[in-house]
Amino acid sequence: MPATTMETRAPVTRAYVLHPDIKSDQHRRDADPALEEAVALAAALPELEVVGAEVVRLPRIHPGMLFGSGKIEELGQRMKEAEVELVLIDGHVGPVQQRNLEKEWQVKLLDRTGLILEIFADRARTREGALQVEMAALSYQRTRLVRAWTHLERQRGGLGFVGGPGETQIEADRRAIDEQLVRLRKQLDKVGRTRALHRASRAKVPFPVVALVGYTNAGKSTLFNRLTGAEVMAEDMLFATLDPTMRRVDLPSGDPVILSDTVGFISALPTELIAAFRATLEEVLDADLIVHVRDVSHPQSAEQAQDVIDILASLGVADKVPVIEVWNKIDLVEGEERQAIEVQAARLDNVFAISAETGDGLGELVKAVSELMREPVTEEGLFLTFSEGRKRAWLFAEGVVHDDVQTEDGYCLTVCWTPLQRKRFKDL
Numbered sequence: 311m312p313a314t315t316m317e318t319r320a321p322v323t324r325a326y327v328l329h330p331d332i333k334s335d336q337h338r339r340d341a342d343p344a345l346e347e348a349v350a351l352a353a354a355l356p357e358l359e360v361v362g363a364e365v366v367r368l369p370r371i372h373p374g375m376l377f378g379s380g381k382i383e384e385l386g387q388r389m390k391e392a393e394v395e396l397v398l399i400d401g402h403v404g405p406v407q408q409r410n411l412e413k414e415w416q417v418k419l420l421d422r423t424g425l426i427l428e429i430f431a432d433r434a435r436t437r438e439g440a441l442q443v444e445m446a447a448l449s450y451q452r453t454r455l456v457r458a459w460t461h462l463e464r465q466r467g468g469l470g471f472v473g474g475p476g477e478t479q480i481e482a483d484r485r486a487i488d489e490q491l492v493r494l495r496k497q498l499d500k501v502g503r504t505r506a507l508h509r510a511s512r513a514k515v516p517f518p519v520v521a522l523v524g525y526t527n528a529g530k531s532t533l534f535n536r537l538t539g540a541e542v543m544a545e546d547m548l549f550a551t552l553d554p555t556m557r558r559v560d561l562p563s564g565d566p567v568i569l570s571d572t573v574g575f576i577s578a579l580p581t582e583l584i585a586a587f588r589a590t591l592e593e594v595l596d597a598d599l600i601v602h603v604r605d606v607s608h609p610q611s612a613e614q615a616q617d618v619i620d621i622l623a624s625l626g627v628a629d630k631v632p633v634i635e636v637w638n639k640i641d642l643v644e645g646e647e648r649q650a651i652e653v654q655a656a657r658l659d660n661v662f663a664i665s666a667e668t669g670d671g672l673g674e675l676v677k678a679v680s681e682l683m684r685e686p687v688t689e690e691g692l693f694l695t696f697s698e699g700r701k702r703a704w705l706f707a708e709g710v711v712h713d714d715v716q717t718e719d720g721y722c723l724t725v726c727w728t729p730l731q732r733k734r735f736k737d738l
Contacts (some may be wrong), residue, residue, distance in 0.1 A: 326389055327363035329400040330377075336644035339577065343610045347577075348400035348422070350527075353434060354429045354447055359391045362496045375414070376407045382572050398425055403577075405453060418654045422578060423450055427453040438501045445494045452487045517558065518683050518730055520569045521594045523622065524603035525614035526574025533603060533666035534571040539674070561680040577617045598730060599682055600633045605641035606651055606663070632661045634678060664731065687726050695720040701738055 322648040329345040332338060345365050348676065352360050366385070372378055376399070377385070383443075389397065389489060397411070397658035398417045412419050422427070426448060433445045522530040555571045600622070601678055604615050637655055640663050655663040662678065664671035689712065696703050698720070703724060707709050713724035727735070 321357065321659050322359045323357055323391055323395050324361045325358045325396040326392065326394040327360055327362075327398045327400065327425060328385070329365050330371075331365050331367045332371060332401075333368065337578075340610065340613075341367075343533040344400060345552060348398065351400075351422075352398050355425075355432060358396070361394060362388065365374055371652055375410050376403060377411075380605065382411070382414055384694055389415055389417065398418065422633060426576070438498065441494055441501060445491060445498065446493050448487050448494070452484060452491075456578075480520050503561045509619065517568045519570060519572045519596055520559075520599045520601060520679060520683075521572060521597035522592055522601050522603055523572055523618060524636075525605065525618055526572060528603045528614070529666045530571055530603045531599075533636070533638065533664075533692045536666050536669065536672065538569055543595070561683065563680045563684055565680065565683055567683055574603075575618045575621050577614070587712040594622070594627060594631075599629055599679065600627070600631050601636055601679070603636045603638050603666075604631055604638050606637040607639040632660075632676070632682060634662070636675060636683070637661065637663045638666055640670060641668050652655065662700075687728055689724060689726050690732070692725055693720060694723065701735065704735065704738060 327343050327345065327348050329341060330349055331341040331344075342365065343380050352358050358372065366377060366381060368377065368381075375382060394415075394417055397415060397420070399421050401422055403411070403419065408419050408421070427443065427447050431437075431447065447633055514527065518704055522534055524530050534555065534557070537559055558566055559569045560566050569647075602615070602618060604611055608614060635658075637651060640651060643651060654664045655661045660678065662671055662675040664675055666672070692705075696719075702714075702721060702723070706733060708727070710724055710725045710727040710731060712726050714724045
């Protein structure tokens with residue numbers, strides 16, 4: 311009898327997704343697309359198998375249990391029949407509510423913040439990304455010490471909320487968490503200083519930075535790969551990209567730019583993550599141009615775009631950096647609808663309908679980026695002392711010096727440069 315080989319597969323956790331549709335919630339989202347997104351979030355963790363999902367409509371939140379007793383019993387019966395091990399609630403669940411529901415249903419429970427933290431922990435590849443996730447997880451965990459704290463005993467990339475070391479768990483008090491947060495902040499500050507040095511080094515090279523931003527799964531990484539020839543992870547999955555990636559791209563004009571692919575945004579992004587990932591998004595703050603990538607094939611495209619705009623505003627980017635809007639995935643839209651999107655984009659300034667997957671429309675987009683990066687040249691007089699030889703050498707390396715006269719006190723120069731070159735010179 312021939313020998314057979316057996317594949318060893320990671321254990322799968324059976325998950326059930328609930329989206330509470332609360333009538334009294336002022337920030338209420340459209341329930342069906344919200345549930346669909348929550349299921350996609352769950353699918354982003356390979357060890358989860360979604361065995362059920364539903365919208366639970368509520369007139370208001372029940373303080374101790376989130377849901378009413380009748381609904382809890384009804385849901386509990388369905389979960390028991392489906393042999394559910396983990397409940398994912400697409401919204402905020404308080405620590406007491408979480409403890410009570412876990413006790414009632416005899417399952418583990420994660421809210422939206424906990425799930426997103428799990429995904430981010432699973433995807434972080436850089437030292438900075440891992441530190442930021444751990445800080446965010448500690449800040450989140452600090453508010454719910456009614457639960458056991460397992461993230462220090464990881465068996466995988468995640469935080470241990472979903473899996474982890476079984477029943478052996480570490481109970482942490484606030485002092486332990488605060489001490490760990492202090493240590494992490496020091497480490498993150500050190501990494502941040504290194505990134506600042508890298509940005510300062512790039513400032514000496516007059517390459518504009520073009521940052522790709524957009525809702526998660528809008529196609530940023532696919533567009534990045536198409537433009538740079540890189541092989542950044544690009545999958546039909548939420549948060550496929552977490553750590554920022556940068557590559558040089560030569561525009562048709564011959565001018566080089568640095569293209570940056572950033573983490574995707576999402577509605578109701580946990581406040582812990584906005585604070586913790588600010589350093590990751592500093593590439594956006596330093597950008598000379600933002601390319602906002604939208605998935606026009608998504609039924610909630612406009613709402614997703616507004617979420618991105620709101621987060622950019624919270625980062626202090628609004629009105630400071632020029633923005634090009636890219637309506638991506640037109641290959642997934644057919645017939646008259648696609649034609650209408652292309653006509654509408656053509657009528658708007660700095661809006662381009664493209665398919666990063668097929669390459670449709672990329673020529674016009676790249677041409678527009680090239681024109682925006684080709685800034686007007688102005689003439690200006692400068693005086694540099696003899697001690698500012700490094701700045702003088704930089705000007706000559708840039709080829710912007712039109713005239714250079716040595717005096718008793720230093721150099722009188724006439725330079726012809728772009729606003730970007732002038733800005734970078736001031737940063738030296």
